[in-house]
Amino acid sequence: MTVIVRDLHPGADADIEGFVRxxxxxxxxxxxxxxxxxxxxxLTPAAAHYRALVAEEDGEVVGTAQVGLAHDSPEPGQGWLNVYVDPARARRGAGTLLVRAAEEHLAAHGATKLFAWVLDEPGHRAFAERHGYRASRSAHFLVLDLKHTELPPPQKPPTGVELRTAADFADDPRPLFTLDAETNSDEPGDIAIEFTDYEAWIAEYWKHPHLDRELTSVAVADGRPVAFSVAHTDGAARYGTGMTGTVRDHRGRGLAKLVKNDSLHRARAAGYTQAHTSNDSDNGPMLAVNRWFGYEIRATEVRYVRELG
Known part of the structure; x- marks a missing residue:
């Protein structure tokens, strides 16, 4: 049985289905x-040199990798690769071949420092370390039973603040771009991010197929968005928070709780039963907010780093 690695073929249903599976x-x-x-x-910008790879064994997709450069970081030469193998088909060489192909691609495009998320489990961590990666920060996956958990009561906005949705900005989302740029720049992480390209943000984030603009809650003060909780949904039962953030000059007013609580209540009313989110382990304030809602940590990932040459 031979394992091969190749680019995912976007026109091949079996490739897409295998990747998702x-x-x-x-x-x-x-x-x-x-x-x-x-x-x-x-829609990922060309500067990212993004590739989706699959590992195939006997005509079946058994492993995947997403690979790219951190194009929205002010520090050049940073690349990332996230490799996952079907647990039922592990330890047959697919992961190693995917890592090798990803590293070669990134090195060819000038990457000198590589970042990869690895599940915090002994086998996964040992695999990363065998390939020359060292552990860095960690992040948690959190889940909330939206159907059976009692949410905090809906909150009244403070004086001078009104609640709106991302759908209200459909004609001109630039104010949300400005909000996203500031809040993301303060997120803890190994790779600093700067959103400076509005059109790229529109393509990559505003037009994301899972973005639910109606369930994305926005706090507006002095005529501008100052906090938001970005909702992604599957159109059925699953609701996820892509980002919750507040601009610096409005922090300490409980606006993160306000917008997230508003979004969660409306998501439950719309029939969503599972709420997912993730937080960097060093993001104490947001972890505290999510614990207040009843989220529980279900798994942890560790960011691994490798310097090239």
Whole structure:
């Protein structure tokens, strides 16, 4: 039985279905769909040199990798690779071949420092360390039973603040771009992010197929968005928070709780039963907010780093 690694073929249904199946088997805390896989292939900016790879054994997709450069970081030469193998087909060489192909691609495009998320389990961590990666920070996947958990009562906005949705900005989302740029720049992480390209943000984030603009809650003060909780949904039962953040000059007013509580209540009313999110382990304030809602940590990932040459 021979394992080969190649690019995912966007026109091949078996490739897309195999990619999604493997990801959900290996990483059930993150939702993928045919639309989201094709979205990343088509709309990730060219500067990222993004590739989606599959490992194939006997005509079946058994492993996946997403690979790219951190194009929205002010520090050049940073690349990332996230490799996942079907747990039922592990230890047959697929992971090693995917890592090798990913590293070669990134090195060819000038990457000198590579980052990879690895599940915090002995086998996964040992695999990363055998390939020359060292452990860095960690992040948690959290889940809330939205159907049976009693949410905090809906909150009244403080004086001078009103609640709106992302759908209210459909004609001109630039104010949300400005909000996203500031809040993301303060997120803890190994790779600093700067959103400076509005059109790239529109393509990659505003047009993401899972973005639910109606359930994305926005706090507006002095005529501008100052906090938001970004909602991604599967159109059925699963609701996820992509980002919750507040601009610096409005922090300490409880606006993160306000917008997230508003979004969660409306998501439950719309029939969503599972709420997912993730937090960097060093993001104490947001972890405290999520514990207040009743989220529980279900798994942890560790960021691994490798310097090239």
């Amino acid at each position: 493997v990801r959900h088997a290996a990483l059930p805390y993150v939702y993928f769909s045919r639309a989201s896989v094709l979205h990343h292939l088509a």
